Amino acid sequence: MTETAPPLLEIEGLTFGFRNQSANLVDGVSLTLGRNETLCIVGESGCGKSVTALSLMGLLPPDAVRIDSGTVTFEGETIDAGDFARLSRLRGDRMAMIFQEPMTSLNPAFRIGNQITEAVRHHRGGTEAEARERALEALEKVGIPAARQRLDEYPHQLSGGMRQRVMIAMALVNDPSVLIADEPTTALDVTVQAQILDLIADLQTRSGMGAILITHDLGVVAQVATRVAVMYAGRIVEIGTAQEIFEDPQHPYTIGLMSSVPRLTGPRQRLSTVPGLVPTPDGMPEGCRFSTRCPFARPTCREVPKLAPVAGEHHVACHYAPLETRLEAG
Amino acid sequence: MLAFIGRRLLVAIPTILLISVFVFLLQQLLPGDPILAMAGEERDPATIEFLREKYGLNDPLPVQYFKWIGGVIQGDLGISLRTNQPVSELLLQKLPVTIQLAVMALIFAVVIGVPAGILSAVKKGTVVDYAANVVALSGLSIPNFWLGIMLILLVSVKWGLLPASGYTPPGEDLVRSITTMLMPAFVLGTALAATLMRHTRSAMLGVLKSDYVRTARAKGLYERRVILRHAFRNALVPIVTLTALLFGELVAGAVLTEQIFTIPGFGKLVVDAVFNRDYAVVQGIVLCTAVGFIVMNLLADAAYFALNPRLRKS
Known part of the structure; x- marks a missing residue:
């Protein structure tokens, strides 16, 4: 982040909780994210890191959650954190998200290609054939071999790592400027983990996209983070x-x-x-x-x-x- | 897919044979003797003997069974002991009536039950959900015959909107055929709709929590598309299974419904046959129902293939 350019994304005083509880799940969280930057949010389970991300995407269930205050400024446009409708217009388009569980995050009933073109056509319109070309490009960009064939395959025909690549392709198909990744590698083998992290970093340098990486794995943080936010209890x-x-x-x-x-080095200790x-x-x-x-x-x-x-x-x-x-x- | 269906068909054959043995033996256990009824008041031993010989009732049981099943395979289900009509002819006459009733009832059940289930799952914990559950519970607890009689009283007797009873073949007058069947189908359909609604609701609740529904939302799709395409498509598998299993309930319900609305269908045939100890007819009906059940399950299995791509590989 340079001093002069305005940040890509700025969260200001985000505060919300469950409707049936007085205490806040997330309490006065402010964050900024610049172009090409990777912000890691770390903390143990239940510290509010995932719900913070979901609220950015307008994905919190509005009937269970009350948004008390906070604004999200995205590419110069300031949106009230409680304005789910406006946030949802950004998601999948300017702001995309990938999740922890690649095995279950793709719909088992639909072909890979179809699940990606759906996102293209929703935001960009156009014909199925055009969207399919875009989907193919996205799959190739995330390094899926024989991408054209994969378009017509079902999720169960792919491995976990491949599925996460498909998720990334789906998230990136509309060229978002922010990618939110919620524990994207937790469910994957260590070697695949490194591949996926490298892939995200590589895509970032190519497009200048900002990324928010939510994780509890400090090894991952050390590997990819430009900046780190430590969260505790909201x-x-x-x-x-x-x-x-x-x-x-x-x-x-x-x-x-x-x-x-x-640690592997130094004296062994409890x-x-x-x-x-x-x-x-x-x-x-x-x-x-x-x-x-x-x-x-x-x-x-x-x-x-x-x-x-x-x-x-x-x-x-x-x-x-x-x-x-x-x-x-x- | 064809191999799968073929395998299922192969399994169906011994099942049907087993059912046929069961059906055949069951009627041996029925009290009463139709020959005595046929022989008249005098019960002349010679006449009785003649009739027994004529209908092959003096043969040992296995011989009787093989004679019968041999005929069944060729489409000969025997002769009704009461009306002297071939059973297959009777069945062919009555079957379309009941199929029409069952199909219309199933349409009612699906059209009411599935949307209500989706709605109450999506609006879980709200007034809509509670209202749907109350309606479903009443649908389950109100007996068919009571609802039928009430409807006849109100819709036919008081308002004169729909015919109270009878049957018109669709070939003769399609509109009249459908309007006549509307009330019976509704009565038969409501109880099924309630079951279907509750299962749709629980299937949808499970699916709505899944990760891929969250992914669909993260794509920015409209909520309606998320629910109807991404969630419902996956909830369909248990719903289809249940619909196939409801077939049994449908046939049982049809018996009662046909009695209330005096529809000359399968249900009426079976009741009359049982009361008259018309063995051949009872056998034919039970066998026919069993085959129908197996066909429904086969259809459900075939539907899984369309719905669940994971099955197609194996």
Whole structure:
């Protein structure tokens, strides 16, 4: 992201929750994404990373979820986060999404080609033959061998990795400027995982597309991220460039995440974990939501910490940041 | 696909044979003796003996069975003991009537049950869902005969809109044929519609949660297309199975419905035959129904092929 160009996508103060619960699922999340940039959102299950992505796509069930506030500015157009109709016009077109489960994400009853042309014709119109050519191009672009044949095959005839490629082709067929990938490689073999990540990175450099990658796999983050946002219990607790986050993590939760990754080098030691569980929406602690599990928690943590700058783009939401101050104090 | 259907047909043959043995033995267990009824008041032993010999009732059971099944294969289902008409002729006469009733009832059931099921799944937990469930539950709990009688009272007697009973062949007067059959078909169809609605609802609820429905939405497709194309297409498999299985219920229901609306169909034939101990006719009907059931299941199997591409490979 350059200083002068406006970001491709800007989320401002996104806040929402279930209609039948008072606590927020996602609380005041703000993010930006630039062209050609890969923003990784990390955090453990239930931290709100997937629902944040779904809300961008206008894919949250409107009868179960209340959007309290937030705006999405996309290519200069500002949309209210609760305006599902306007968001849904973007999805599949300017903004596309791929999911975790390639095995079940394609409709078993329809041919691959048909599932892709459907997306083309919905947004672009045109004839089936034209859409089919576009679909073929997309399949070739994602490196599917014998793409013309694949058009007439059914999902069950393809492997998991191939299906994820088809999903990517389907997402990219309308040349979106933002791709949201929700754990796109979690269900795949490690070797296939690397191929898919390389493919996304390659497509990005070719088209300048921005990508939001949601994952809990820090190995994946280290491999592809330009910037990293760490989410905990519906809030962003730390955000910065990949280098800043990996070399100088500031939030106790980020530090906990980093140290729970097994390492191949250095002395063998017991894997450290972050004790406790993510609080449930109706059992959210006041103030800092990590305070119940934080080894450094103090009485001041009952107040909500602001996301404050540490250095450069690096921001952290902790009363005791930067870390050095905290260690000296405690 | 043809190989699959062929295999199914091969399996169907022993099934039908087994049913035929069962049907044949079942009538041996029925109380009463038609020969005694035929022989009249005097019960002259010579007459009885003559009649037994004439109808082959003195042969050992296996011989009787093979004689019978041999005829069945050639389309000869025997002679009605009561009317002296060939059973096959009787069946051919009555079968179209009941088929018309069943098809019309099935149309009612599908046209009411499937959309109601889709709607209540999509609107789960709303007033629409509850209303559909209440209607379905009443459809299931209201007995056919009561609904039939009430409809006759209201629609025919009070309003004079539709004929209360009878039957007109479609070849004779198509409009009259359909209007006459409208009420009976509706009565027979409602109970099935309720079952179909509840199964459609649960099938749709399962499918709507699936990942590919989310993918379809992520493509930006209109919700209507997501539901009717992506979700419903996959929910169809269990719905088709159920519809085939409903055939049994349909035949059983037809017996009662035909009695209420005095329709000269299969149902009336079977009731009369049982009461008159007309063995040959009962056998013919049961066999015919069993074959119908097997054909329906075959059709359902064939439908799977069209619906589920995963089956086509094996």
